[in-house]
Amino acid sequence: MNKKQAILALDTTMRRSAIAISRNGTLLAFLQDIPDSKGQAERLMPLIMATMKMAGLAFDSLGAIAATVGPGSFTGLRVGLAAARGIALAADIPVHGITSFDALAEAVRETTESPLDIAIAIDSRRGDLFFRLDSHGQAGEACALSPEKAADLCPKGPFIVCGDGASLLMRALPEHTNILLRDDITDPDPRIMAHMAETGRALVPPTPLYMRPPDVTLPKTS
Numbered sequence: 001m002n003k004k005q006a007i008l009a010l011d012t013t014m015r016r017s018a019i020a021i022s023r024n025g026t027l028l029a030f031l032q033d034i035p036d037s038k039g040q041a042e043r044l045m046p047l048i049m050a051t052m053k054m055a056g057l058a059f060d061s062l063g064a065i066a067a068t069v070g071p072g073s074f075t076g077l078r079v080g081l082a083a084a085r086g087i088a089l090a091a092d093i094p095v096h097g098i099t100s101f102d103a104l105a106e107a108v109r110e111t112t113e114s115p116l117d118i119a120i121a122i123d124s125r126r127g128d129l130f131f132r133l134d135s136h137g138q139a140g141e142a143c144a145l146s147p148e149k150a151a152d153l154c155p156k157g158p159f160i161v162c163g164d165g166a167s168l169l170m171r172a173l174p175e176h177t178n179i180l181l182r183d184d185i186t187d188p189d190p191r192i193m194a195h196m197a198e199t200g201r202a203l204v205p206p207t208p209l210y211m212r213p214p215d216v217t218l219p220k221t222s
Helices: 040-055 074-091 100-111 147-153 166-172 188-199
Strands: 008-013 018-023 026-032 061-071 093-100 117-123 127-133 143-145 157-161 179-181
Touching: 008 188, 018 040, 018 188, 026 040, 040 143, 040 147, 061 074, 061 100, 061 188, 074 093, 074 166, 093 100, 093 188, 100 117, 100 127, 100 143, 100 157, 100 188, 117 147, 117 166, 127 147, 147 166, 147 188, 157 166, 166 188
Parallel strands: 008 061, 061 093, 117 157, 157 179
Antiparallel strands: 008 018, 018 026, 117 127, 127 143
């Protein structure tokens, strides 16, 4: 990618959408919406256009797009990745995927000097968690499991908890557990994702990471 070209990063893994544009490590624009009566698909492209206008850029100024691949909302993932691919195809630029786990872990690392393990808990909206424990700077295995089983995987010593499912995990942990709760880090931040894309950190193919089937019942064929 030409260093003069900008990165557009977007996160749609939850009900809200957030867009950031950066170039050479400098944030040019950031916008996020508040869910309303309109669907996320209807809100996303106007939000992207508004962010591009704020940055004063046209799409041919972009060098790449970064998009979260999940886990998260099934609808949100499809909407975000479809938009990213559409823009990338029109502008003839690559799309980089970033997992929700990696985006959240990077947000912790960028805002703390602590070498503690990081427990990333994402609410599946089905009573359980999408969970990953990063230990000694290394990404752990991602899994979908109950808060109680996730708590069993957590270290006995001090560690950091982040993600929008942190409260579910906290309730399942023993009261005496030494925890640094980062309740300010709940959703992937496209500002951090843009920096990850610029530096080539933790990039994956832009395909959805669902981790489990959706709550959809298909009609039976006769």
